[in-house]
Amino acid sequence: MNGQADVEHGVFRPWPRPVTVGFWLLFVALNAVFNGVDAQLSHPELPAWMPWSWECSSGLLILALLPAVVAFERRWPIRLDDWQRRVPLHLAASVVFSLVHVGGMVGLRKLAYAVGGWHYDFGAWWINFGYEYLKDVRSYFLIVAMLAFYRLWRLRRQGEAKLLAEPDDGLPVEPVERPERFLVRKLGKEFLLAAREIEWLQAAGNYVNLRVRGRDYPLRSTMAAIEVRLDPARFLRVHRGYFVNLDYLAEIEPLDTGDARLHLRDGTTIPCSRRYRVTLRERYGQPAAAE
Structure with missing residues (x-):
C-alpha cells in the first residue's frame, strides 16, 4: 500500500476494521445468546422478553465500552517485564468498566420494562454491584487477554x-x-x-x-x-x-x-x-x- 495511509499504523498491522468489528459483534452476540438461553431456562415463570432484555442490555454496554478498553490496553499493555505496575492499573480500570456497564445496563432495563408496562428493580445497589463486578472483572480481563494474545500472534508472524x-x-x-x-x-x-x-x-x-x-x-x-x-x-x-x-x-x-x-x-x-x-x-x- 502506498501513500500516507501506508505509514499510519501501530506496533503491528491489525486486521481490516470490518473484520475486527465483525469479530467483536459476533463475540458479544454469542455470549448474549448463550446467557439469554440460560436465563430463560432458569426463570420459566417470567415473560420471555425479560431475560433477553437483561442480556441484550449487557451486550450493548459491552460493545459501547470496547473501544475504551482497546485504547486503554493499547496504551498500557500488560507485559511480562512490567506486569506488576500494569495489573493494578487494569484492576482500577475494571472498576470503572463495571460501574459504567452496570449503570448503563440498569438504565436500559428500566427503559425496556417501562415499555412493557413493568417496573425494573435492581435491588440493593452495593450487594448486587459486587455480584456484577465479579462477572465484569472476568469479562474485562478476558478482553484484555484476547487483545494481548492477538498482538503476540501478529508479532510472531510479522517479526520483531x-x-x-x-x-x-x-x-x-x-x-x-x-x-x-x-x-x-x-x-x-x-x-x-x-x-x-x-x-x-x-x-x-x-x-x-x-x-x-x-x-x-x-x-x-x-x-x-x-x-x-x-x-x-x-x-x-x-x-x-x-x-x-x-x-x-x-x-x-x-x-x-x-x-x-x-x-x-x-x-x-x-x-x-x-x-x-x-x-x-x-x-x-x-x-x-x-x-
Whole structure:
C-alpha cells in the first residue's frame, strides 16, 4: 500500500476494521445468546422478553465500552517485564468498566420494562454491584487477554527486532552503541538485519517500527534512545515520529504549510515537518531560506 495511509499504523498491522468489528459483534452476540438461553431456562415463570432484555442490555454496554478498553490496553499493555505496575492499573480500570456497564445496563432495563408496562428493580445497589463486578472483572480481563494474545500472534508472524546485546564474556564483534545490524525474530527464527537496509523508522508507542523491504519490524525502544544508535551520515530525523534513510529518499515535495512530503523509492510517502525540513535541505546543499 502506498501513500500516507501506508505509514499510519501501530506496533503491528491489525486486521481490516470490518473484520475486527465483525469479530467483536459476533463475540458479544454469542455470549448474549448463550446467557439469554440460560436465563430463560432458569426463570420459566417470567415473560420471555425479560431475560433477553437483561442480556441484550449487557451486550450493548459491552460493545459501547470496547473501544475504551482497546485504547486503554493499547496504551498500557500488560507485559511480562512490567506486569506488576500494569495489573493494578487494569484492576482500577475494571472498576470503572463495571460501574459504567452496570449503570448503563440498569438504565436500559428500566427503559425496556417501562415499555412493557413493568417496573425494573435492581435491588440493593452495593450487594448486587459486587455480584456484577465479579462477572465484569472476568469479562474485562478476558478482553484484555484476547487483545494481548492477538498482538503476540501478529508479532510472531510479522517479526520483531532487538538490539544486539553486549556479550557476557569478551568484546562485542561490532559496536553496541551504534550497531551495524539488528537481531530480527520471525516465526521462531532469528537472523541479522543490516542497519543500512532500514528504509525508515516510525515511533509507535513504546516501540519503533523498522521498515525493511515493505515489512515492519517493531523494536522495543523510544525514538530518543534509538536516535543515538543511528548513523547520522545515513539517517535523518524528518518528523517527531519519523527517521528516514537518505539512501532511499527519492523526492522532497514542498507543501504550502511549510512542511514537506517525502517520496521514497518504493513509492511510500512520509511526512516531514517544517522544523526538520530546514535540516534536510541543508543536507542536500540547498539554502534554508529558499522557501
